[in-house]
Amino acid sequence: MNIASKELSLSEHMKIKLRTLMNDHADHMSTGACKDFSEYQKMAGIIEGLALAERELLDFVQRNLEK
Numbered sequence: 001m002n003i004a005s006k007e008l009s010l011s012e013h014m015k016i017k018l019r020t021l022m023n024d025h026a027d028h029m030s031t032g033a034c035k036d037f038s039e040y041q042k043m044a045g046i047i048e049g050l051a052l053a054e055r056e057l058l059d060f061v062q063r064n065l066e067k
Contacts, residue, residue, distance in 0.1 A: 011061045018054040022047055 008016070025047050034040040 011057060014057055015054065018050050018057065022050045022054070025050070 025043050028034070029040060029043045029047075034043060
């Protein structure tokens with residue numbers, strides 16, 4: 001995805017970046033690329049953290065749009 005950062009707001013850029021990272025890590029897991037359970041757990045934790053960050057960003061944007 002090649003989108004000029006200058007054309008996006010910071011929140012839009014971060015939403016795209018977080019979603020891309022989540023998808024990349026999920027693809028890594030779903031293709032069986034994790035070499036062991038430890039790596040699988042690490043990837044799951046990364047995805048969880050990215051999902052939490054995305055949710056916080058979306059909530060923040062929503063709260064500020066309502067004002």
